[in-house]
Amino acid sequence: MSERSAIDDQPAQGASGITPPAPVQESALVNAIADKPDSSATDGEFKTVGEYRCQNPYLVAENVDVHYGSNHAIKNVSLEIGKKEVIALIGPSGCGKSTFLRCLNRMNDSIESAVVSGDIRLDGEDIYSKSLDPVVLRARVGIVFQKPNPFPKSIYDNVAYGPRIHGLAADRAELDEIVHSSLERAGLLEEVKDRLDDPGTGLSGGQQQRLCIARTIAINPEVILMDEPCSALDPIATAKVEDLMDQLAQEYSIVIVTHSMQQAARVSRRVAYFHLGHLIEVNDTDTVFTNPEHKLTEDYITGRIG
């Protein structure tokens, strides 16, 4: 395999190996934090408030830093994601939610300029270790991207692609079954069941997004990463996807990026608030929305930032 990433070149041993240039925004943030007396920030070294740990951790990120060239996009973020938990990542545009999400199944490997350092473990196993093939990782940690990106193939083939390459179905009947149930769970089956052979790219934006969700759940991943899965959906489809998340959360862990506070409040148990690459606060959903610990979180959820 010629998977290359800077991670392969340097051991994933925390950020100690690199000394990135300090971005300009850093000082502004520290000042903003310093305004609040109970802030736990001290001289640029930043600590997440709330509880980033959880009881039954399954996917664990520790001291993760991401650089896009000279752009320090994720700054020393630690976050534990529990088994069968839905956690929402919120924060203003450009704060690094997508970047962090993509670290969790090594999608950043394919970005030339991205350098990821730190420790990320799935069920105790270092996902950036050389012995772990990203192919296996991504079959276990599925992702739904921010922009719908169906393959220019039929609807059926879109959903069947994952099961096919991983050999999840023994025969055609089983594959049919997987495709149908995945579409059903993504709330798309009703609309497309008569035209499974039509190209997936011919669907509407919202339908495409649900097709991508169906495609991801078809491989039955243990963790599902969703990057604004409902940004192109109407309220009905959104409700369906949220139902799906509830249902999936019975078995799987879900990390969802969302710009909708209501959605975060509805679906997640915990909420992580990102700001300019820092993980500012992690707390129970109730706490975050009713009584945020950090001033930046409060500003964001009350609409003063973002």
Added chain:
Amino acid sequence: MTDNSTKAKVEKGLARRRRNELIFRSAGMLATTVGVLFLGVFFFTLIQNGSSAFQQSFVLVDLEFSEDILAPDGELDLEYANFDAIPRNALRAKFPDVTSRSERRELNRLLSISAGYIARDMIEDDPELLGQTVQVWVPAASTVDMLLKGNIDREIVESLRPISDKQIAWVDELVSNERVRKQFNTALFTNGDSREPELAGIRGALMGSFYMLLVTVVLSLPIGAAAAIYLEELAPKNKWADLIEVNINNLAAVPSIVFGLLGLSIFVNWASLPRSAPLVGGLVLALLTLPVIIIASRAAIKAVPPSIREAALGLGASKMQVVFHHVLPLALPGMLTGTIIGMSRALGESAPLLMIGMVAFIVDVPQGLSDPATALPVQIYLWADSPERAFAERTSAAIIVLLGFLLLMNLTAVIIRKRMERKW
């Protein structure tokens, strides 16, 4: 009070914008017209000069397969029998008052030298013909053909034209007896090259070109595609990649004759491959088209949206699966188009072939990759060099055929692009 609204400002500039558009539009139209005009003149002269070559004059003769001539001692020897005498005698029978030796020779020259071979082939096919008389259309000599096509001026002084007054008179008599007609010139497509224009055909050159392009496509498509895939999808993007890119782009611009020299020194002199063979020509043309194919393929691969790759990677596809399941099918029309364009460039190349000896006078139609051969553009070059008027029209005809093939290939490229193009 001056109106300062956006509407007023926009309207103020509107006249200037319209004028610019008009100027640009007329300049574009002028340029297109000039281009079309040149093309029209080119095609017009080409067809005017070349179309007559697709017709060929034939003379009706009564071939008498006389046993006295063919088998004077009772035994017919296909190899040594005097078949040439058969059509000559047939012609002489039509003009009984021609007696002198020099006149008879002039009369003989009305028919193509192939007339004797035709007689022999007939006997070979059907030995029963011996002793019988058969009416056959045999090709006229190229001078007669030229006269009948009006390419020879009858008014000019006799010594300045390739056909004598007497010959003209005989031809006219044959014409009035309805013993001359024009037929489709099959020889042009079934024969190899010849010193006699009426026997010269492009079959040898066509087959040479065909074998050459076969070698070229078999080599350059897979190598070019593999190189493009490697460079786009797998190779690290560093200064080496940049260097390779610059070099490939440069190679595409290297004059083709340089590739010919390279082929001569490597394939012919060093690897001792046969000179003048389509194999070597194909190798050289493969070198020539590789950069074109690599550049076109890379562009096609680049045009595949990265989101498709991400989608597949996100589902756990390996890099190879991403390439073969998603990138390649989407890039294929572009890659094939590039290949066809490269091939049509290879089909039209002559300079590198001159260097590796594919410029020889070759009568036999090549039967394989290592037989000596020429190619269509080289054949055109050879014929264009011949002094006979009859070769001039064949040159144009060969150009028409070459252009026909180029048109066909480019049309295929367009159809592939239209058919297989997918939207995303």
